[in-house]
Structures are given as structure tokens and as C-alpha cells.
Amino acid sequence: MKRVLVCLTLFAVAASAVSIGVAGAPADVSKAVGAKELAAAAKTKAEDLGKAVANEAAYSRAMENKIVAKDAGVIACLAQALVEHKDGEASGINATGLRDAAIVLSRTKKLADATAALKNVNEALSGKGEKGEKDHPWNKLVNMHRMMEEFEFQGGKLRRVLKRPRRLENYSENAAVLVVLGLAMEADTHEVKDKAKLPQWTKWSKEYHQAMSGLNTAIKAGDGAKAKSIFDAANESCETCHEVFRD
Ligand code: HEC
CATH class of the missing domain: 1.20.120 (Four Helix Bundle (Hemerythrin (Met), subunit A))
Structure with missing residues (x-):
């Protein structure tokens, strides 16, 4: 019986360690970087992506260079950092929504889909749109x-x-x-x-x-x-x- 309890306790400790791993960045983002520059970087990337979807020619160049997947992936990281940042709320950005919209954008393969996803990214940047879960691996x-x-x-x-x-x-x-x-x-x-x-x-x-x-x-x-x-x-x-x- 005692052994079972020990096993259960170990299991619980291991399980909570795993969930801590999933629940946050490997370091305290509030200490690592300022929310202001996270927000500024996300806005710059969204502007760059606006140019990438401006027309078919620009879009096909961007897709060739994997710019959409790259820049949207970067926005997703910046957004998750804002979610976990003590000053994230003050940025006025809907950070959970931004992360989710950016992930969708990073996977798009057609101009119309990318344009629609970028619209959601920009909405989240201005504090609007659907909200998502706080935790994200x-x-x-x-x-x-x-x-x-x-x-x-x-x-x-x-x-x-x-x-x-x-x-x-x-x-x-x-x-x-x-x-x-x-x-x-x-x-x-x-x-x-x-x-x-x-x-x-x-x-x-x-x-x-x-x-x-x-x-x-x-x-x-x-x-x-x-x-x-x-x-x-x-x-x-x-x-x-x-x-x-x-x-
Ligand atoms: C902790 C390990 C690690 C560090 C630090 C690291 N890289 Fe990498 N890098 C990798 C791995 C693993 C790959 C291969 C996987 C892939 O490309 O998906 C890779 C691939 C690359 C590639 C892909 C193209 C190629 O030539 O294969 C580039 C470019 C690159 N790294 C640049 C950098 C730069 C610049 C830095 C420093 C600022 C850096 N990496 C730091 C692990 C690392």
C-alpha cells in the first residue's frame, strides 16, 4: 500500500512537472524583455506581411522565400511572450488571439487565406477579435x-x-x-x-x-x-x- 502511494506521488510530481513545461516559456519573459518592444516587433512583422500579401507577385515571392511561415511564426512567439508578460495587458493587444491568428497565417498556402488570416492578426493587434487559451506550448x-x-x-x-x-x-x-x-x-x-x-x-x-x-x-x-x-x-x-x- 505504501509503495502504491509513493508511486502515485511520484506520478503526480512527474505529471505536474510536465504541465509546468507546457504552461510557460523556459524563462520569465517579464525579466527577459520589455512588453513594449515585443508589441513593436509584432506590429513591424504584421506590416511586412501586409506587403507580402499586397498582390499575387509579391505573395509568390514571399512564399518562395517562406516569409509568410517565418514572419507569422515569429509573431506567434512574440504574442505568447505577451500573454505571459506582466505588462502584456497594458500593450492593448489581444495577445492570445494574436498568437492563434498568427499560427493559422503561418500555415496558409493561398493568397486569399493568407489575406483573411492577416486581417485577424491585425484585429488582434488592435485589441479586438476572438480570445484563446493562455497556455500554449x-x-x-x-x-x-x-x-x-x-x-x-x-x-x-x-x-x-x-x-x-x-x-x-x-x-x-x-x-x-x-x-x-x-x-x-x-x-x-x-x-x-x-x-x-x-x-x-x-x-x-x-x-x-x-x-x-x-x-x-x-x-x-x-x-x-x-x-x-x-x-x-x-x-x-x-x-x-x-x-x-x-x-
Ligand atoms: C541550440 C542549437 C542551435 C543554435 C544555438 C543555433 N542553431 Fe541554427 N540550427 C540548429 C539546428 C539543429 C539546425 C538544423 C535544423 C533545421 O534547419 O531545421 C539549424 C539550422 C540553421 C540554419 C538552416 C540552414 C542551414 O544552413 O542548414 C541556419 C541558417 C541557422 N541554423 C542559423 C543559425 C544562427 C545564425 C544561429 C545563431 C544566432 C543559430 N543558427 C544558432 C541548431 C542551432
């Missing part, structure tokens, strides 16, 4: 390949401005994207085929989003030299991880 927000492409895209933008810092504060939203993608990377361990290597994945992902969080703080403080040194150091972890898990 972080490994089901963005496709990993698209996430990696966004690392490159945002990395390129930041590399340019950090070479000759100008209006650095405007780039806190770019750093915010990298923070939330780093959180999604830590949560999405499906590329780790050898489970003994899980701690390495976790370590490098964690180091990456923590560094991006520091980068965001340095950028907001207008400290270009500090931002550049954090950025350059963090980019070395790209190769370290690729050597073990990609190549």
Missing part, C-alpha cells in the same frame, strides 16, 4: 528552420547597426525577436536525437536567449560598445551548436 509556435532563418535576418540587421550605431534604441525590437526565438529554441528539442545530449541543447539555447536579453538591455541603454561585444560573443554559439546538432 513553446515548441509549437514556430518551425525550427524558419526560426533559424529569422536568426540570420535579424542578425544581419543588428550587425549593420552595431558597426556604426545610429538611433540604436530603435533596434530593441530586433533584439526582442531574438530573445523570444531563443526561448522557443530551448523549448523545441526535437532535433536532439541522442537524448544524452539534451543538456547541451538546453545550455546553448539558454546562453543564447540570456545573451539576447542582455543585448536588448544594452541597446535600450544606448550602449553600442557593450551591445556589440554581447552580440559578437553570442554569434559564436551558432557554430558551436551546429557542429553537434546540425552537421
Whole structure:
């Protein structure tokens, strides 16, 4: 009888640990990044997507480059971060609705569907539309390949401005994207085929989003030299991880 109880207790502990894993980002988003830049980044992405669905020619170019799946996946991560952020409500965004609309948008394959889904994204950005569940697993927000492409895209933008810092504060939203993608990377361990290597994945992902969080703080403080040194150091972890898990 005692043994059964112990087993049941262990089971309950394990089950609650799993549900905690699903219920939130691998770190406290309120400490990692500001709600303001999360909101700004989501709005920028929605504007970019507006251009991508402006006409058939633009749309087919965007689809070829997987821009819709990539940018909508990024919005989904930003939105979930806003859902969990202590200042998320104050942004005026319907964050749960934004996340759900962005996920639908990321999967669309036709211009008409993408246009309709983007309309819901924009409505949620202005605080309207249907609301969704607060909880959402972080490994089901963005496709990993698209996430990696966004690392490159945002990395390129930041590399340019950090070479000759100008209006650095405007780039806190770019750093915010990298923070939330780093959180999604830590949560999405499906590329780790050898489970003994899980701690390495976790370590490098964690180091990456923590560094991006520091980068965001340095950028907001207008400290270009500090931002550049954090950025350059963090980019070395790209190769370290690729050597073990990609190549
Ligand atoms: C924690 C591990 C990890 C880190 C850190 C990481 N990557 Fe990756 N990356 C992967 C894996 C695994 C793949 C292969 C899976 C895929 O593409 O879906 C990959 C694939 C890529 C690809 C896809 C195209 C290709 O050449 O195969 C690009 C681009 C990329 N990463 C860029 C980056 C950049 C830039 C950084 C740093 C800012 C980075 N990655 C950091 C694990 C990582």
C-alpha cells in the first residue's frame, strides 16, 4: 500500500512537472524583455506581411522565400511572450488571439487565406477579435528552420547597426525577436536525437536567449560598445551548436 502511494506521488510530481513545461516559456519573459518592444516587433512583422500579401507577385515571392511561415511564426512567439508578460495587458493587444491568428497565417498556402488570416492578426493587434487559451506550448509556435532563418535576418540587421550605431534604441525590437526565438529554441528539442545530449541543447539555447536579453538591455541603454561585444560573443554559439546538432 505504501509503495502504491509513493508511486502515485511520484506520478503526480512527474505529471505536474510536465504541465509546468507546457504552461510557460523556459524563462520569465517579464525579466527577459520589455512588453513594449515585443508589441513593436509584432506590429513591424504584421506590416511586412501586409506587403507580402499586397498582390499575387509579391505573395509568390514571399512564399518562395517562406516569409509568410517565418514572419507569422515569429509573431506567434512574440504574442505568447505577451500573454505571459506582466505588462502584456497594458500593450492593448489581444495577445492570445494574436498568437492563434498568427499560427493559422503561418500555415496558409493561398493568397486569399493568407489575406483573411492577416486581417485577424491585425484585429488582434488592435485589441479586438476572438480570445484563446493562455497556455500554449513553446515548441509549437514556430518551425525550427524558419526560426533559424529569422536568426540570420535579424542578425544581419543588428550587425549593420552595431558597426556604426545610429538611433540604436530603435533596434530593441530586433533584439526582442531574438530573445523570444531563443526561448522557443530551448523549448523545441526535437532535433536532439541522442537524448544524452539534451543538456547541451538546453545550455546553448539558454546562453543564447540570456545573451539576447542582455543585448536588448544594452541597446535600450544606448550602449553600442557593450551591445556589440554581447552580440559578437553570442554569434559564436551558432557554430558551436551546429557542429553537434546540425552537421
Ligand atoms: C541550440 C542549437 C542551435 C543554435 C544555438 C543555433 N542553431 Fe541554427 N540550427 C540548429 C539546428 C539543429 C539546425 C538544423 C535544423 C533545421 O534547419 O531545421 C539549424 C539550422 C540553421 C540554419 C538552416 C540552414 C542551414 O544552413 O542548414 C541556419 C541558417 C541557422 N541554423 C542559423 C543559425 C544562427 C545564425 C544561429 C545563431 C544566432 C543559430 N543558427 C544558432 C541548431 C542551432
